[in-house]
Amino acid sequence: MQRELFPTSPNKGEQARRKLLLAALKKVGEKGYENASVREIADDAGQNVASIAYYFGNKEKLYAAVLEGIGVYLAGIFSGLAEETRAKLESGTLDPQSATNVMKQLLRTLLGQQLEGGEFDKIRLVMIREQSSPSESFDLLYKKTLKPLHELFTNVLGVATGEDPASTITILRGHALFGQVLAFTVARTTILRRLGVKKLTRDHLATIGDIIDEHLDIICPGLKGAIP
Template structure:
């Protein structure tokens, strides 16, 4: 288990700040090099600490990586927790009408898009997350992310889709529609260079990305309304 010196009343001890510095450096190193390409020596150098400090605070490279994932999950819930909780309430309430279910689904997607906005801090975490999704990483990190974050969001989105469409919760169409909403919503961000080319520019401005997000949400709204209108099991 990772160790660190406890905080004292009125502030943090040096050990706590050192641990935080290692964590921040690890996020950037893992984001650039991936789990397999990064070393504890790389992380220590980026954090400006001695290599043994990694073992002292986190036990191993896997330990610091897992703590990065845990911290990322905490940050994501700070941004998305309210939207997910509102969606869970709407999905579990049998009196929820189509409009409430649609707004709940859009609330989650909007929260996801907000977390994608460009700041230095978010860029580092997004690079880490992209690497974590695309490349080899400790199984413990994958399990933690699935159990503590992704699984919960996937579950409520499928419940909303099932309620709107009339498809069974485990129907392939329910699963694919839920995935499609996220994929389409994040398409502009994932293909940002292509978006800039389409706009005849070298870069995409922040205001243009916000417009792209608004359009993604509009498209998602059309999709959700379409599913509700085709639902044969409800009388409207």
């Protein structure tokens, strides 16, 4: 089932609030936080400007709510697998091959969000902006969602390779492995031009997933054998 950004009840007020969140997400993604005016956001949401103050207080708090919502959405994508994996890590029942398989699942889960038109596509530009020029609200997204997911991945990577999961090299290696998927978000236009297509299809994503699986099958056992 496709998860929804900023899920809410049918309540009219809650629906208006969600429209403002989606409009802010869209306008900040297109123009950046500083250039996206409250007037544009309100107009795109079909609301009056005063509604932003009513529901959020000000533009800064509205954008903070946007990032919090993105964090909830991303955490939800990985929730089941993340909980199961953390339990195995705590009990010490995750072996190197199983750890490699978990990383494949985590990366394929993220890869599965790359189809255009989905919910992830709505957050793509804001995520890129926050990485290149983080706002004051970035910590809301980082501390609650990005850091825990990154730590989970490096902990699993540590089991797969035998490296210290808290070491600089494992953190960097984990980030590099994540980058195999994120490249299709950050540099999407380049790969579309190289492939001569207008968008990535499910067949493309399946092929990319197979390639990433191959990389992990080569990298993880190779590192495991190389560690004294």
